[in-house]
Amino acid sequence: KAGVTQTPRYLIKTRGQQVTLSCSPISGHRSVSWYQQTPGQGLQFLFEYFSETQRNKGNFPGRFSGRQFSNSRSEMNVSTLELGDSALYLCASSQQGPQETQYFGPGTRLLVL
C-alpha cells in the first residue's frame, strides 16, 4: 500500500500571499489530520477531517483552513502568510480517527520570506 503523500515537498512564498498544500491519505483511510512543526513550538495540531467534515480544530487563527474531498484527499490553505508561518506541515491519516495509529507523510516545508 502506498503511504501518505504530500505535495509540494518544498515551497517558498512571500508575506501576504496564500498557499495551498495537498495530502493524499493511505488508501482506505478516511481521517486526515494536519500538524504544524516549528523549532519553537514543536508539533501543533491544526485540524482533523473525516468524511469531508472538520471534526476537530486546534488553536490556530482563521487564516488556516482546510477541506477534505470525497476521495479523502485533503488540502489546507493559509491566507495572508506571515513570517511565523514558516514551518514543516505534516499530514497524517488513519482509518477512523486520531484515536487510532496515525501514519504521517513526509511533510511540506514552507518558507515565508
Added chain:
Amino acid sequence: GNSVTQMEGPVTLSEEAFLTINCTYTATGYPSLFWYVQYPGEGLQLLLKATKADDKGSNKGFEATYRKETTSFHLEKGSVQVSDSAVYFCALSALADRGSTLGRLYFGRGTQLTVWP
C-alpha cells in the same frame, strides 16, 4: 487537560550504549501512547505503541511500557546504533479537551539522539 513531557535533549551516546528517553503524560480518560521517530528531512514514522496499562510496545530493539501508576512511557534500547540517530517524539492520543469524543495526538517536544561510532 492532556500533555506530554519528555526529557530535554540532545542525547549523545556511543554505539552499543544503553538508551533511555523519559516520557511522562497527563491525560483525560485512557489514552493510547506512541513513540514516533523523525529522521532528518523526513516526516514522522511510528516506532511503537501501547494502548492500555502494562502493555509493552516494541520494534527494532526499542521498547516502552505503559505505566499508568507513574503515568510514564519511557523509551529504551539495549544497544544503540549510528543509524538510530534521529529525533524521538513521545505522543498520546486521547479525548480532546472539554469532554469531546474526538481524539487528537498530543506530542512532547522531541529528543534529539546522536550516536557516535
